[in-house]
Amino acid sequence: MTNPARLSPSRARALFREGLRAPTSGYSAGYAQANLIAVPREAAFDFLLFAQRNPKPCPVLDVTEPGETSASVFAGDLRTDLRTDLPAYRVYRHGELVEERSEVADLWREDLVAFLLGCSFTFEASLLEAGIPVRHLETGTNAAMYVTDRRCRPAGRFRGPLVVSMRPVPADRVADAVRVTSRYPAVHGAPVHVGDPAALGITDLDAPDYGDRVEVRPGEIPVFWACGVTPQAAVAASAPEFAIGHAPGHMAITDIRDSAYQVP
Amino acid sequence: MTNPARLSPSRARALFREGLRAPTSGYSAGYAQANLIAVPREAAFDFLLFAQRNPKPCPVLDVTEPGETSASVFAGDLRTDLRTDLPAYRVYRHGELVEERSEVADLWREDLVAFLLGCSFTFEASLLEAGIPVRHLETGTNAAMYVTDRRCRPAGRFRGPLVVSMRPVPADRVADAVRVTSRYPAVHGAPVHVGDPAALGITDLDAPDYGDRVEVRPGEIPVFWACGVTPQAAVAASAPEFAIGHAPGHMAITDIRDSAYQVP
Numbered sequence: 212m213t214n215p216a217r218l219s220p221s222r223a224r225a226l227f228r229e230g231l232r233a234p235t236s237g238y239s240a241g242y243a244q245a246n247l248i249a250v251p252r253e254a255a256f257d258f259l260l261f262a263q264r265n266p267k268p269c270p271v272l273d274v275t276e277p278g279e280t281s282a283s284v285f286a287g288d289l290r291t292d293l294r295t296d297l298p299a300y301r302v303y304r305h306g307e308l309v310e311e312r313s314e315v316a317d318l319w320r321e322d323l324v325a326f327l328l329g330c331s332f333t334f335e336a337s338l339l340e341a342g343i344p345v346r347h348l349e350t351g352t353n354a355a356m357y358v359t360d361r362r363c364r365p366a367g368r369f370r371g372p373l374v375v376s377m378r379p380v381p382a383d384r385v386a387d388a389v390r391v392t393s394r395y396p397a398v399h400g401a402p403v404h405v406g407d408p409a410a411l412g413i414t415d416l417d418a419p420d421y422g423d424r425v426e427v428r429p430g431e432i433p434v435f436w437a438c439g440v441t442p443q444a445a446v447a448a449s450a451p452e453f454a455i456g457h458a459p460g461h462m463a464i465t466d467i468r469d470s471a472y473q474v475p
Numbered sequence: 476m477t478n479p480a481r482l483s484p485s486r487a488r489a490l491f492r493e494g495l496r497a498p499t500s501g502y503s504a505g506y507a508q509a510n511l512i513a514v515p516r517e518a519a520f521d522f523l524l525f526a527q528r529n530p531k532p533c534p535v536l537d538v539t540e541p542g543e544t545s546a547s548v549f550a551g552d553l554r555t556d557l558r559t560d561l562p563a564y565r566v567y568r569h570g571e572l573v574e575e576r577s578e579v580a581d582l583w584r585e586d587l588v589a590f591l592l593g594c595s596f597t598f599e600a601s602l603l604e605a606g607i608p609v610r611h612l613e614t615g616t617n618a619a620m621y622v623t624d625r626r627c628r629p630a631g632r633f634r635g636p637l638v639v640s641m642r643p644v645p646a647d648r649v650a651d652a653v654r655v656t657s658r659y660p661a662v663h664g665a666p667v668h669v670g671d672p673a674a675l676g677i678t679d680l681d682a683p684d685y686g687d688r689v690e691v692r693p694g695e696i697p698v699f700w701a702c703g704v705t706p707q708a709a710v711a712a713s714a715p716e717f718a719i720g721h722a723p724g725h726m727a728i729t730d731i732r733d734s735a736y737q738v739p
Contacts, residue, residue, distance in 0.1 A: 256520035259527065263535050271527050274630075393739035396660070401739070474738055475657035475665070 216240040220464045221288040224296040232298045232313055234353035234422070234460035236332045236345075241469055243398060244462040245272055245284065245327040246439030247297060248446070249455045252277045255324040257367025261445060262326065264364040268373055268441035270329040270397045272465070278321040284465035294319045299458035301443065306450030315455050323455070328439040329398035330462050331376055333469050334391065341391050343384045346425050353460035354378070356421035356438050360412025361403075363441065371445035374421070374438040375403060375411065379431040388434055397472040404435040411435060421459035480504040484728045485552040488560040496562045496577055498617035498686070498724035500596045500609075505733055507662060508726040509536055509548065509591040510703030511561060512710070513719045516541045519588040521631025525709060526590065528628040532637055532705035534593040534661045536729070542585040548729035558583045563722035565707065570714030579719050587719070592703045593662035594726050595640055597733050598655065605655050607648045610689050617724035618642070620685035620702050624676025625667075627705065635709035638685070638702040639667060639675065643695035652698055661736040668699040675699060685723035 215223070215238045223239050235244055250258050255277075262269035273282045275293070285291035295314040302310040302318060332354075335345050347354045354376045361373040380388045385405060393401035408416050416433060417424050421440055427433050443456045457463065479487070479502045487503050499508055514522050519541075526533035537546045539557070549555035559578040566574040566582060596618075599609050611618050618640045625637040644652045649669060657665035672680050680697060681688050685704055691697050707720045721727065 256523065259520065259523050260538055263523065263527075263538060274524055274527060390739070396738055474660055475654070 220466045221291070223464045224288070224291055227298045228292070228295045230313060232461070235298060235462040235464060236335065236354055236460065237348045239464050240336045243272070243465045243467045243469055243472060244330040244332040245465055246330050246442070247293065247325060247327060247455070247457040247463055248442040249323045249325040250451055251320070251453055252322045252324055254368065254451045257369050258326065258442070260366035261363070261369035262328065264366050265441065267399060267403060267437035268363065268439065270399065271326060272329050272397065273327040275325040277324050279325070280319065282325065282327055284327055284467050286466050288466060292316070293325055293463070297457050297463050298461040301456045301458050303443070303446050303454040303456070305452060306447050308447070311458055318455065320453070326442070327463060327465070328442065329472065330439050331399045331436045332462060333398035333472065334395045336469060337391050337395070338388060341387055343380060343388050343391070346379055347423065352425070353422035355419035355423060355425040356440055356459055357411070357413045358420045358444055363445065368451065369445045369449045371441070371448035373403070374441040374444050375435040376438040377416070377425065377433050377435050379425065379427040380434045381430055382432050385432050385434060392436065394473050396474060399437045399439070402434045403437050406432045406434070408433055484730045485555070487728045488552070488555055491562045492556070492559045494577060496725070499562060499726045499728060500599065500618055500724065501612045503728050504600045507536070507729045507731045507733055507736060508594040508596045509729055510594050510706070511557065511589060511591060511719070511721040511727055512706040513587045513589040514715055515584070515717055516586045516588055518632065518715045521633050522590065522706070524630035525627070525633035526592065528630050529705065531663060531667060531701035532627065532703065534663065535590060536593050536661065537591040539589040541588050543589070544583065546589065546591055548591055548731050550730050552730060556580070557589055557727070561721050561727050562725040565720045565722050567707070567710050567718040567720070569716060570711050572711070575722055582719065584717070590706070591727060591729070592706065593736065594703050595663045595700045596726060597662035597736065598659045600733060601655050601659070602652060605651055607644060607652050607655070610643050611687065616689070617686035619683035619687060619689040620704055620723055621675070621677045622684045622708055627709065632715065633709045633713045635705070635712035637667070638705040638708050639699040640702040641680070641689065641697050641699050643689065643691040644698045645694055646696050649696050649698060656700065658737050660738060663701045663703070666698045667701050670696045670698070672697055
């Protein structure tokens with residue numbers, strides 16, 4: 212296959228639509244990736260408020276009208292369909308994960324409002340450019356993600372723990388990793404925590420709650436960024452009647468350039 | 476009176492509660508100021524979505540629960556009451572401005588959800604610190620605000636024009652003004668437009684739609700920032716049954732330090 216980094220967003224989405232299943236870290240370099248969470252209209256205000264109150268894990272990039280199956284971040288590609296164009300989905304009923312599948316066309320409902328939230332995969336190209344290695348890109352695996360003991364600010368029916376992604380960073384590059392990622396607040400921005408997993412309630416770095424184990428080598432510090440799987444932990448904790456999310460690490464690839472989310 | 480810049484936020488709010496009426500530009504230097512818009516619960520999702528889709532004019536700092544009369548941005552001051560602690564309010568019925576008054580305690584409703592949105596007064600202290608003059612602070616008047624011909628992205632029932640504030644900036648300091656303010660995306664951030672009022676549909680700089688006339692002197696360029704009065708223009712255009720906003724330039728003074736909204 213072509214180098215996934217070189218795939219255009221629409222080509223990558225077409226591959227996923229045709230059934231390819233893979234974590235999207237490293238795909239379509241230079242284009243922002245997004246987390247998906249879709250909830251019924253009657254829960255949408257509570258969720259949007261939850262996102263507004265927890266902007267580090269839940270930076271909102273786009274919100275659809277009820278029933279809509281595309282979004283403005285896919286501008287220019289009319290074939291894009293949120294129900295088929297991510298590599299994998301998770302389906303929740305009353306907070307319970309009932310199914311993981313490669314498309315959700317037959318489960319989509321007229322009353323679903325889909326939220327697309329920034330993903331830290333977006334700033335990985337900038338980390339690489341700064342000479343900061345990204346281990347899960349080197350190994351071709353998924354990122355490591357953990358449920359922490361930090362609570363999000365609740366909103367209406369939604370509450371739940373903060374979920375983080377972890378990247379091992381050489382100790383002398385931690386400051387650079389902070390500096391580089393802080394310029395991308397819309398895709399989780401600066402780390403929420405550096406260096407002490409126990410202080411986040413993470414007892415075993417080798418056993419992530421989502422994604423794959425990522426080795427932390429001697430001289431490296433585990434650095435934790437807020438993660439867009441947080442809404443799915445909130446769905447699990449709050450049990451709305453129905454919800455659809457992406458499978459962790461299997462993101463929506465947008466047509467928005469990384470640089471559009473860079474400040475200042 | 477004490478120099479308004481030196482008033483603590485809670486002291487300033489107490490003065491407004493006791494009836495003082497003044498534009499708040501320059502008050503409580505170092506603390507963020509906020510726009511207010513309160514709408515009934517049944518319109519709140521549409522409004523929050525409107526804000527999410529128009530983050531330059533509508534950066535959400537805080538959202539109350541229905542009926543609540545304080546907010547977390549006033550942490551530490553239990554007396555704070557959103558209904559009395561701004562210097563002046565505007566009341567809208569079916570989109571029509573029906574009243575401007577100094578408090579709205581008797582008009583508040585159990586179903587009102589209040590939104591506090593970032594205000595560009597917040598970054599004026601940083602402009603001054605960078606040696607960039609702020610004319611309306613020098614003259615002790617209100618800022619000049621204009622309805623433009625730019626449309627916001629609609630959301631549900633809300634639609635309307637972008638409103639901007641204008642500050643004259645010496646031509647050789649425009650780049651610095653952009654640089655300084657771009658570090659504050661939560662309080663409107665970088666200018667939306669520099670130097671050509673006609674291109675925004677503003678035909679007469681001397682006749683602002685809100686606030687006071689501000690002189691643009693030779694060698695100065697009018698610089699335009701997105702303005703938190705935009706939601707009130709949306710209320711006027713969209714006619715929700717009821718809404719309460721602040722009187723333009725007469726803001727809520729929060730207990731959050733400017734620096735909390737500074738990136739990176």
